[in-house]
Each structure stands twice: as structure tokens, then as C-alpha cells.
Amino acid sequence: MIKKYWKDFLSLLYPELCYNCDVALVEGEDKVCLRCYRDFPLSNYHQSEPNPLVQIAAGNEKVKGGYCYMKFNKHGVAQKLLHEVKYKGNSAIGVLLGEWFGKYLEKELTTLELDGIIPVPLHKTKRRKRGYNQSEIIAKGIQNVTGLKILNEALIRTKNASTQTKKGKVERWQNVDSLYKVVDKESIERKKVLLIDDVITTGATISMAAEVLAESGVNEIYFACIASGK
Structure with a gap:
């Protein structure tokens, strides 16, 4: 009881603010206020035909579906939250985003x-510099909701270079093996x-990773991201 009173007293002096609108959070709210949470710009891409995330992997028949939590808008809530995860070391928000995403997709993922x-x-x-892989942190949140296993050791990135998004599509495919490598083939066959x-923009990065997985014996691949501007 004393601990609760102390916590309430501290919240009056140093209120936790919504990462999107800066309004003071109340009991039961976490990282964003309920109003902002209700106004998340949900993408519903998995209900679209054609699915814009599947289209970015045209030619890879193993890609069967795509799921995006929010539409990416400049200075929008998705950008603000992911900026905290990627550049301010706020891994807790990454886990929470994964949990929200997992609840958003729980029925669909169970069916799959x-x-x-x-x-x-x-x-x-880059992982050493950041302290973690933000995509892995988000995956942990999804795992908390769905119980799905995270296959951390299946795939590695072999070069510390920016994705070659300015190159043509054919050229990007020709360079796929130089960026990613499957190191545990048995775990994915x-x-x-x-x-x-975390974010899908041009789709080059995730498409390259999917191509390597497809060549290594994966049966079906489903894209997922917290935000996309597709």
C-alpha cells in the first residue's frame, strides 16, 4: 500500500507522458495514451487485394502473405515510437509494439x-553499437502473445552496408547472397x-532476406512489419 502511494506521489511530480501527444498518462496506460492508441493508423494490408507487401516480393512464390501494423506517416505515431526503439535504446517500447501487433494479428497468426x-x-x-536488433525485440513481443518460437540463429547478415535501394530490381537480386546467409538450414527447411x-519502405531488405530463405528450403514466408508507407 505504501509503495502504491509513493508511486502515485512520484507520478504527480514526474508524470509519464504519452510518446505521441505528450499528455500525462493515467493508470492503465502504457507509453501512449488511450486516445492515441485508439487512433493508430492501422494498415489492414492483409485484408487488401492485392496485398502491397506481397507485391514487393513479386517473383518469390514462397511469399504467401504480408502483415503491417500501422501506416507510416512522417512525424506520425509509428515514426515516433520506432525512433525511440532504434535510436534511443528504448527496447521496452519495441517489446510493447510487438505485443500490440501480436494481439492485432492473433487470430490470423493462429490460423496460419x-x-x-x-x-x-x-x-x-551495428547490433553491437545499438545493443540489440530492433526486429528481434519486436519479435519477442509477438512471442509473448502468440508463443511462436523465434529462430534467431537461422539467418545472419554478412555485410555491414546500407541496402542498395537505388539499384534496379534485377541488380538487387544478383547481390542478395552478399547480404544474407542461412546458417541453420535444418531449422527452416x-x-x-x-x-x-521494423519498417518496410522500398522492400529491398526484407525481399533479399526472403529470397535467401526461399532458396534454402522454407515452404512459406509471411512478411510482417510495424510500419510501412506502401
Whole structure:
């Protein structure tokens, strides 16, 4: 009881603010206020035909579906929250985003009967600098809701270079093996996996990773991201 009173007293002096609108949070709210949460710009891409996330992987027949939590808008809530995760070391928000995403997709993911989640990997140098892979943190949140296994060791990034998004599509495919490599083929052969990244913009990064997985024997691949401007 004393602990609760002390916590309430501190919240009066140092209120926790919504990361989107800066309004003081009340009991029961976490990171964003209820109003902002209700106004999330949900994408519902998985209900669209054609699915814009599947279209970015045209030519890869193993990509069967795509799921995006929010539409990406400049200075919008998705950008603000992901900025906290990627550049301010706020991994707790990453986990929470994954949990919200997992609840948003819980019915769909259960129906798919997936074998696991593969976070799009960071190069070890970038991971060391950031302290974690943001896609893996988000995957942990999804796991908390769904119980899906995270296949962290299946795929690695072999080069610490920016995605070559200015190159043509054919040229990007020709360079796919130089960016990603499957190191545990047995863990993914004949499996159905959710390949997750934090943001999908051009789609080059996740498409390259999907191509390597397809060549290594994965049966079905489903894209997932917290935000996309597609």
C-alpha cells in the first residue's frame, strides 16, 4: 500500500507522458495514451487485394502473405515510437509494439499455424553499437502473445552496408547472397515462417532476406512489419 502511494506521489511530480501527444498518462496506460492508441493508423494490408507487401516480393512464390501494423506517416505515431526503439535504446517500447501487433494479428497468426518468427538480422557491428536488433525485440513481443518460437540463429547478415535501394530490381537480386546467409538450414527447411522487420519502405531488405530463405528450403514466408508507407 505504501509503495502504491509513493508511486502515485512520484507520478504527480514526474508524470509519464504519452510518446505521441505528450499528455500525462493515467493508470492503465502504457507509453501512449488511450486516445492515441485508439487512433493508430492501422494498415489492414492483409485484408487488401492485392496485398502491397506481397507485391514487393513479386517473383518469390514462397511469399504467401504480408502483415503491417500501422501506416507510416512522417512525424506520425509509428515514426515516433520506432525512433525511440532504434535510436534511443528504448527496447521496452519495441517489446510493447510487438505485443500490440501480436494481439492485432492473433487470430490470423493462429490460423496460419506458423513454425516460427525470423527477425531480419542486423550485421554484428551495428547490433553491437545499438545493443540489440530492433526486429528481434519486436519479435519477442509477438512471442509473448502468440508463443511462436523465434529462430534467431537461422539467418545472419554478412555485410555491414546500407541496402542498395537505388539499384534496379534485377541488380538487387544478383547481390542478395552478399547480404544474407542461412546458417541453420535444418531449422527452416519445409517450415512456415513470419519474417519480420521494423519498417518496410522500398522492400529491398526484407525481399533479399526472403529470397535467401526461399532458396534454402522454407515452404512459406509471411512478411510482417510495424510500419510501412506502401
